[in-house]
Amino acid sequence: MAQERQAAIVGIHEYPLRVAPGVSAMNIKVDSIRAALDDAGLKWSDIDAIYDAQDGEAGGGLQLAAYLGLRPTVLDTTQVGGSSYEFQAAHAMRDIAAGKCNVAVLSYGSTSASNRVAIGTGGRGGPATWATNMEAPYGSTLISNYAMVKQRHKFEYGTTDEQFAGISVATRHHAMRNPEAVKAMTDLQFVGVNEITPQDVLDSRVVADPLHLLECCMISDGGGALIIASADVARGCKKPPVWLIGGGEATKYRENGGDITTSAGAQSGPIAFGEAGVSPDEIDIAMIYDSFTITVAVCLEDLGFCPKGEVGAYVEGGRLAFDSGEGPALNTDGGGLSSNHPGMRGIFLLLEGARQLRGESTSQVPDAKLAVAHGNGGLLGGTHTGGTVILAKD
Amino acid sequence: MANRPQPRFPEPHTEPFWEGVQQGELRYQRCNEDCAEPVVFYPRHHCPDCGSDNLDWHASSGEGTVYTFSVVMQNRMPGFIDLGAYSVAYIDLDEGFRMMSSVVGVDNPVEDIHIGQRVRVEFEEQDEGEYPIPVFRPIQE
Structure with a gap:
């Protein structure tokens, strides 16, 4: 299929604080939308499409247009956890190509850190369902769910803790170059705000065996916004467009006899790469949802950067660092592990991908041309979604 | 002794499973149609392989x-x-x-x-x- 360039990221903003007491999630969304419009050189009334993950006080979604004071012709409230923004970007690309809208806004706001939301360490409340009745008695935390995937990956392919730790080392290397990430780690009282070694990761305490603390993302406040526009609008914006050239979405769940080490990315990745007409070995920047080291490991394989089971050898030697000269560079903002994770990290994957293709990253890969943003939502070892978006420099 | 969270009812999918547990039985479902993946778990009202509602409970x-x-x-x-x-x-x-x-x-x-x-x-x-x-x-x- 011939690659098409009909929609582009034209405005971006990442809310700078990761600890923002007294600020509401809706404030974060609106401040970010305003800043992203400024970045694009567009105005409030130009927005004709809203994509929302139903975050923020009052649940956003249905409420968001009224709160913003807009009358969009497209309203998409896709909520698939951390991958919501990759799904939405792919939908915006499709809706713009179909002529349904010209200026789409995606936004995110969360106060998880200030509200002490225990993402991952607690159980689940809510009404009784077939799922809660079968799982709640066992105290399966979110982290233990991901840990079960790591356990199986180690067993099946011999992947070592040292190899997994390399993923944490690379993201921390990038975080130390990003002032906002350094402030995040400082404000969230990380034990050491410094470069780390694989041994540091192995020496950090085990949260849910076999996952160590330094293999787990932070819990922060934060948010951001992203403006996606049609080619006509994009050509008149302040910054060079970052084109959306492929999108794919998928879901995966626990199945009798299924392979827990293969994620939804194995389905969404080939769809996105196929639509874009590019292959993983051409990708300069891999923005892959790093909720945990295992998430990155599994998704690198599923997206086709290396064969299933070989990610340990693939990441060994530090190729994921922005200055390795090998590539792809992983999560050059510092990732969820070391920069920003208020609960749904998907939007930051697109924001940093766009920064790289504009040449604005704090860990800039020289002449980066192609990026992949891959979000994983839900539970990697249970029901989850995968959203893959391919981005191209103008 | 343990104090794990209890299943809560009404919840129609999982009621037969938990009745089985009370009788010392670990129950699962099978689809009675000729489908490739006839074993159904977690409990449901349909076979996720073929969509049929022709299921029976069995003891593991x-x-x-x-x-x-x-x-x-x-x-x-x-x-x-x-x-x-x-x-x-x-x-x-x-x-x-x-x-x-x-x-x-x-x-x-x-x-x-x-x-x-x-x-x-x-x-x-x-x-x-x-x-x-x-x-x-x-x-x-």
Whole structure:
């Protein structure tokens, strides 16, 4: 299929604080939308499409247009956890190509850190369902769910803790170059705000065996916004467009006899790469949802950067660092592990991908041309979604 | 004794499963149509392979294999806060269904549980609540 360039990221903003007491999630969304419009050189009334993950006080979604004071012709409230923004970007690309809208806004706001939301360490409340009745008695935390995937990956392919730790080392290397990430780690009282070694990761305490603390993302406040526009609008914006050239979405769940080490990315990745007409070995920047080291490991394989089971050898030697000269560079903002994770990290994957293709990253890969943003939502070892978006420099 | 969260009802999908547990039976469903993946678990009102509602309940032997597991070091929830380190596991039952559970009865869950281990179900009585909880214990070779 011939690659098409009909929609582009034209405005971006990442809310700078990761600890923002007294600020509401809706404030974060609106401040970010305003800043992203400024970045694009567009105005409030130009927005004709809203994509929302139903975050923020009052649940956003249905409420968001009224709160913003807009009358969009497209309203998409896709909520698939951390991958919501990759799904939405792919939908915006499709809706713009179909002529349904010209200026789409995606936004995110969360106060998880200030509200002490225990993402991952607690159980689940809510009404009784077939799922809660079968799982709640066992105290399966979110982290233990991901840990079960790591356990199986180690067993099946011999992947070592040292190899997994390399993923944490690379993201921390990038975080130390990003002032906002350094402030995040400082404000969230990380034990050491410094470069780390694989041994540091192995020496950090085990949260849910076999996952160590330094293999787990932070819990922060934060948010951001992203403006996606049609080619006509994009050509008149302040910054060079970052084109959306492929999108794919998928879901995966626990199945009798299924392979827990293969994620939804194995389905969404080939769809996105196929639509874009590019292959993983051409990708300069891999923005892959790093909720945990295992998430990155599994998704690198599923997206086709290396064969299933070989990610340990693939990441060994530090190729994921922005200055390795090998590539792809992983999560050059510092990732969820070391920069920003208020609960749904998907939007930051697109924001940093766009920064790289504009040449604005704090860990800039020289002449980066192609990026992949891959979000994983839900539970990697249970029901989850995968959203893959391919981005191209103008 | 244990104090794990109880299943809550009404919840029509899982009621027959938990009635089985009360009778010392680990139940699962099979589709009666000629479909490729006839084993249904978790409980449902349809076969996810073919969409049919022609399902029957069966009793499992209760024996299976550890597919994977994790050992949770901290959980502040009531019912788990006093357990110390405990395991969460996916067990592949011999009849072909995979269920979440816990492997119990080991001294050190990190060292004494392993993938591929043979385990057998037992119904763990709880301090409170009318439903015992099915957990698994290693089968001594």
